Amino acid sequence: MKNKKILVTGADGFIGSHLTEILVNMDAEVTALSQYNSFNYWGNLEDLPNLDEVKVVSGDIRDxxxxxxxxxxxxxxxxxxxxIAIPYSYIAPDAYIDTNVxxxxxxxxAAREHGTERVIQISTSEVYGTACYVPIDEKHPLQxxxxxxxxxxGADNIAMSxxxxxxxxxxxARPFNTYGPRQSARAVIPTIISQIAAGMEEVMLGDLTATRDFNYVTDTCRGLIALAQxxxxxxxxxxIGSNYEISISDVFNKINKIMKKNAIVKQDPKRIRPQGSEVFRLWCDNTKIKELCGFTPEFDxxxxxxxxxxxxxxxxxxxxYKQGIYNV
Structure with a gap:
């Protein structure tokens, strides 16, 4: 990555800010796209220790x-x-088509017009829906x-076309569930941690039986870079995943234990997806990235x-974080 000119769109987000930080540390020349706002606020980029080495551009991917x-x-x-927020997509599906597709x-x-060397289009394990078989490889049906x-x-298919x-x-690149510092409370791990850290004895959550393949954000970023290389x-x-499956209930128990607390779960009906929309099981088969790139996660x-x-x-x-509010 040294001296490569690299654009990270969505750089003001959770994964994007970590990817930007890592690429700068690899001596890349990084341009970071932050969604335009009149406050000149750059989201998670504001917390980067090496922000002075990043060229930040404000704008909109829809243009x-x-x-x-x-x-x-x-x-x-x-x-x-x-x-990326699933509950908000029930409310504003048009915005998801405009932005994502x-x-x-x-x-x-633009990459075609300019002869760009590489494009890494970031997908999501949510495209697989509830697992038809596990672990989920890249040939799994899209649901x-x-x-x-x-x-x-739609975005994946447009890009591949x-x-x-x-x-x-x-x-x-199809990452499974990523977590780590700077993630918004619309995701389950920061929701649990932030509520317990704020002293709440009852933690509000949705379905506890669903399973996920969780990946620490540094590993997800390393996977993205390996694909580009x-x-x-x-x-x-x-x-991009760990080939390890764990339930939300077990994640809650792990966090409770690490934080040395005795919080309990209270199910919040607002956090339950419609029955046909809930993805109950995601478990990544990461064989392909190992074979193509020699990549393996570092964090359990x-x-x-x-x-x-x-x-x-x-x-x-x-x-x-606003612990008392359901972050859609």
Missing amino acids: AAFCRNIIKDQDIVFNLAAL KGALNVAQ PQSPYSASKI FFHAFEVPITI SEKTIGEVVN IDKGLEKTIEWFLDSKNLSK
């Missing part, structure tokens, strides 16, 4: 002309810009169980949770 402008002269594009199209069009997952299936039709060097991944869909769930909890216990970080 095709803007995408053509920022992608010009870039060697690699990591497209993380997306709306049209955004992927704009990036692919649009929410407007969000449908929009990401540019590989087949125009030979744009695109890779679809390998010629073998061009035109491929590749999972216990080590990752310990580092995440440590970050949340810093009062400066915890103060950013």
Whole structure:
């Protein structure tokens, strides 16, 4: 990555900010796209210790002309810009199509026009829906169980069509559930940690029986970079995961134990997905990324949770979370 000109869209988000930080530490020339707002606020980028080495650009992935402008002269594009909250996709599905599908199209069009060296289109394990078989490999059927997952299936297919039709060097990266510092409370792990850290004895959650393949954010970013560094991944869909399955209930118990608390769970009806939309089981088969890139995760769930909890216990970080509000 040294001296490569790299654009990270969605850099102001959770994974994007970590990816930006890691790439700068690898001596890449990073341009970070933050969604435009009149406050000149750059989201999670504000917390980067090496922000002065990042070129931050404000704009909107939905604007095709803007995408053509920022992608010009870039060697690699990591497209993380997306709306990702599943509950909000029930409320505003149009916004998910505009941002996720049209955004992927704009990036692919601009990369084709400028002859970009590599494009990594970030997908999600949600496109698989509830597992038909486990572990889930890249040949697993795609099941649009929410407007969000449908929009990401569309984005993946738009991106891949540019590989087949125009030979744009695109890779679809499909991370399973990522967690770690800076993640919003719309995700379950920061929801649990932030409530317990705030002294709440009853933690409000949704379905506890669902299982996930959780991955510490540094591992997800390392996986994305490994995909960009390998010629073998061009035109491929590749999972990023740990090949380890755990229930939400067991994650809650682990966090309770690490934090040395005795909190209990109270189920909040607002946090329950519609029956046909709940993804009850996700378990990653990570064979392909191992074979193509030699990539393996470094963090197990216990080590990752310990580092995440440590970050949340810093009062400066915890103060950013509103524990009494369901974060859609």
